[in-house]
Amino acid sequence: xxxxxxxxxxxxxxxxxxxxxxxxxxxxxxxxxxxxxxxTRGAHKNLNCTSCHDIEANHLKAPxxxxxxxxxxxxxxxxxxxxxxxxxxxxxxxxxxxxLNNKPQTYSVIRDIAGDNSFxxxxxRLPRFHSSIVTDLANIRxxxxxxxxxxxxxxxxxxxxxxxxxxxxxxxxGDAIKPSKTLSLTWRPHKGREIMGRSDCLKCKTSDNMMDFxxxxxxxxxxxxAFNDPDHKVLKTVNNSFNCITCHDPHSAxxxxxxxxxxxxxxxxxxxxxxxxxxxxxxGYPKIEVFNMGVRGYPRKIAILEKANSxxxxxxxxxxHNRSETFYKDSDGQLAxxxxxxxxxxxxxxxxxxxxxxxxxxIVRGLGLHNGIDKETGVKKVSTDHYxxxxxxxxxxGKAGVGCTDCHFAKKENGKLEHxxxxxxxxxxxxxxxxxCHGNPNRDNWSExxxxxxxxxxxxxxxxHKERLxxxxxxxxxxxxxxxxGDVKIPETQYKELQDAYSLYLHTRGWYFSDYSEGVxxxxxxxxxxxxxxxxxxxxxxxxxKAIKG
Numbered sequence: 088x089x090x091x092x093x094x095x096x097x098x099x100x101x102x103x104x105x106x107x108x109x110x111x112x113x114x115x116x117x118x119x120x121x122x123x124x125x126x127t128r129g130a131h132k133n134l135n136c137t138s139c140h141d142i143e144a145n146h147l148k149a150p151x152x153x154x155x156x157x158x159x160x161x162x163x164x165x166x167x168x169x170x171x172x173x174x175x176x177x178x179x180x181x182x183x184x185x186x187l188n189n190k191p192q193t194y195s196v197i198r199d200i201a202g203d204n205s206f207x208x209x210x211x212r213l214p215r216f217h218s219s220i221v222t223d224l225a226n227i228r229x230x231x232x233x234x235x236x237x238x239x240x241x242x243x244x245x246x247x248x249x250x251x252x253x254x255x256x257x258x259x260x261g262d263a264i265k266p267s268k269t270l271s272l273t274w275r276p277h278k279g280r281e282i283m284g285r286s287d288c289l290k291c292k293t294s295d296n297m298m299d300f301x302x303x304x305x306x307x308x309x310x311x312x313a314f315n316d317p318d319h320k321v322l323k324t325v326n327n328s329f330n331c332i333t334c335h336d337p338h339s340a341x342x343x344x345x346x347x348x349x350x351x352x353x354x355x356x357x358x359x360x361x362x363x364x365x366x367x368x369x370x371g372y373p374k375i376e377v378f379n380m381g382v383r384g385y386p387r388k389i390a391i392l393e394k395a396n397s398x399x400x401x402x403x404x405x406x407x408h409n410r411s412e413t414f415y416k417d418s419d420g421q422l423a424x425x426x427x428x429x430x431x432x433x434x435x436x437x438x439x440x441x442x443x444x445x446x447x448x449x450i451v452r453g454l455g456l457h458n459g460i461d462k463e464t465g466v467k468k469v470s471t472d473h474y475x476x477x478x479x480x481x482x483x484x485g486k487a488g489v490g491c492t493d494c495h496f497a498k499k500e501n502g503k504l505e506h507x508x509x510x511x512x513x514x515x516x517x518x519x520x521x522x523x524c525h526g527n528p529n530r531d532n533w534s535e536x537x538x539x540x541x542x543x544x545x546x547x548x549x550x551x552h553k554e555r556l557x558x559x560x561x562x563x564x565x566x567x568x569x570x571x572x573g574d575v576k577i578p579e580t581q582y583k584e585l586q587d588a589y590s591l592y593l594h595t596r597g598w599y600f601s602d603y604s605e606g607v608x609x610x611x612x613x614x615x616x617x618x619x620x621x622x623x624x625x626x627x628x629x630x631x632x633k634a635i636k637g
Contacts, residue, residue: 105141113147121378122338125391129339139164139337152383160295161248162218165331172331175506176218177246181513185214188513212603213274216245217508221292221328222252223274228283229318231269232257248326262317286321287314287428291404294333294345295325301385303347303432309384314429334400342395346403348410350377350390352437361450362440362481371486373399397490401508402476405491410436412470417455441474442481443609443616444598448591457590464567466590471597478602482609487524494518515539542607549606552617553599559624560592566631581627581634588620588627595620 114136115123126132136142140156166173196206215223225233226242233253235241241252257267264282271281287304301307304314312321336343344350352358353375359365366372375390392399410431414423424435441447448469451457457467479485484493496504497517511518519538525531533541567589569575570582577585595616599606606613 104143106137106144106147108135108137109142109147111136117150118382121380121389122382125336125338125341125378129336129341131338131340138167158298160330160332161327162246162330165337169331171503172506178507179216179243179245181507181510182214182216182245184513185510214509215274218245218328218330219247219252221289221325222247222249224283224288224292225249225253225322227273228271228281228288229264230267230271230282232260232264232267233322249322249328250326260319262320264318283318286316286318287410289318289321289325290346292328293325294329295327296321297345298380298383298387299324300347300387301381302388303351303436305429307385315427329404333403334397336389336391339391342392342400344375344390344392344399344403347388348408348437349399349403349406350375350388351432352408352440353390355433355437357434358437358439362442362477369486370488371396371398371480396488397492398476398479398485401491402480405473405475406438406477407472407474408436408438409434411472412458414451414456414458417457417467423456438474438477440477440480442477443612444471444474444595445591445616445619446481447474447477447598448594452587452590461590461593463571464564464586464589465571466567466586466593468590469594471594471601473601474598475602475608478598478608478612482612484609489524493522498522512539512542515542545607545610546605548610549599549613552606552614552621555621556592556596556617556624559621559628560589560596563589563592563624563628566628575635577631578634581631585627585631588623592620592624 111126115126118126126136136156139159141159142156143154146154146156162173162176198204198206222241226235232255234256235252236254237252241247257265266282271283290300290304296312299311300313301310304312306313312324331337333345334342344353352361353363353367354377363372367374373392373394373396375392377388377390380387380389410428414435415421416423424431439447439450441450451469452467458470459468460466461468479491492504492508494511494514495508495518496506497514498521499505499517505517515538516535519541520526520533520535523530525533525538563585566575566577567585570577570585599613599617602608
């Protein structure tokens with residue numbers, strides 16, 4: 088298998104073709120805009136280009152695509168200097184401790200009284216390794232095409248470069264991953280269960296080929312890759328999961344965003360009236376500086392955050408962008424955007440930054456749009472994705488500047504954050520209890536146990552609200568099915584109110600189903616939202632029943 092030259096790092100201390108050091112000003116002759124600006128400011132301004140690139144002498148004499156420098160994307164490249172952080176991200180200690188604790192339980196069994204009265208397993212989470220996420224995806228979403236060379240070793244540890252850990256068992260299939268006897272799976276229940284299908288999924292899993300795409304993944308004659316390229320074509324150009332440079336600019340070491348969909352939402356005029364652009368510059372809404380990076384003949388963009396905020400850095404993947412949804416116009420039922428996803432831009436690509444499902448439902452329905460029809464009830468649906476970033480940015484914590492890493496990265500005794508984004512439930516002592524708010528002796532002064540109990544209490548309140556939400560949703564659904572089947576007749580006014588309440592319920596249920604914190608990401612926001620949706624369901628159902636009897 089041939090891999091892109093940007094995947095693997097060569098050792099420029101032993102290869103005589105590579106320069107050990109260069110005069111950066113020679114590079115600035117061509118890289119005279121964004122690269123020069125970034126490379127002459129920030130913590131990395133004194134680094135030599137050869138620290139991250141393998142550069143041949145003839146590239147300086149006659150630059151071309153054939154002698155283009157190799158870029159180091161592997162974790163070890165940054166680990167040359169950032170050894171402590173490199174060790175952290177490769178450390179599986181929390182995952183192994185979780186497994187030893189067996190918490191939450193692996194599965195539970197219930198009798199399916201609403202179905203055929205047999206037993207059903209309930210799926211729980213399995214925490215996986217961020218540093219192996221692209222390897223994981225290729226393995227579980229390829230119908231068995233990419234298998235671990237050593238199943239019992241490589242699946243249980245983080246960090247192995249993909250093509251060191253996996254082997255292509257069906258290379259004869261070419262760029263298309265075809266169905267086989269082995270079915271694909273996903274670790275998350277809200278994700279698709281079959282072959283990955285769209286290579287754009289890989290944009291969240293790796294940065295190895297970020298320089299091979301034009302902005303928004305659009306087709307460009309000079310860009311090697313495009314948004315809708317076949318899975319295997321894209322997979323064979325990468326070897327590492329998303330790494331340090333996804334969130335930290337390698338030229339300046341400044342916090343950054345490289346994910347096109349998020350940059351679009353933070354800059355495009357279509358989003359000027361929504362949360363981020365309306366509040367940019369306030370606490371929790373850092374301004375960005377956008378750089379046009381393309382020097383290869385096609386446009387690329389990155390955005391530098393004026394202040395590090397992990398909600399946006401992590402939000403590059405943990406967001407629900409509109410490009411993953413299909414929007415139809417209420418007026419005629421036709422598509423509201425270009426048919427091909429690769430041709431979409433503006434509002435149909437980015438995220439509305441809605442802080443909760445009510446806000447997003449009102450935006451979509453207010454634009455006269457929907458995402459499909461619920462077959463059983465005939466209700467216009469507003470579909471959902473995983474709105475982790477949006478929920479946090481709009482929460483009390485987010486507006487105070489608190490980010491993902493405040494709970495997912497433990498704070499060490501020396502004050503540094505441990506670069507291991509996993510399992511907050513195993514870190515209360517070094518997150519909540521060591522924070523400036525809940526852990527500060529002048530504030531809440533929580534103990535480790537108190538932090539754990541507070542989270543458990545929030546999650547129990549969440550489960551109670553969610554149970555009531557489901558109960559009133561089921562009652563509304565039953566009535567809507569009867570109305571659609573002609574068993575009852577509901578006057579138009581009450582019918583529309585019931586349809587809207589149920590549509591909002593579906594969006595709310597999907598929103599929180601894909602948020603695995605069980606209310607912790609925004610405790611007050613969830614209770615306020617669920618209470619309002621429950622009241623709407625209860626009122627609409629009651630009024631519809633009255634109208635039927637009246």
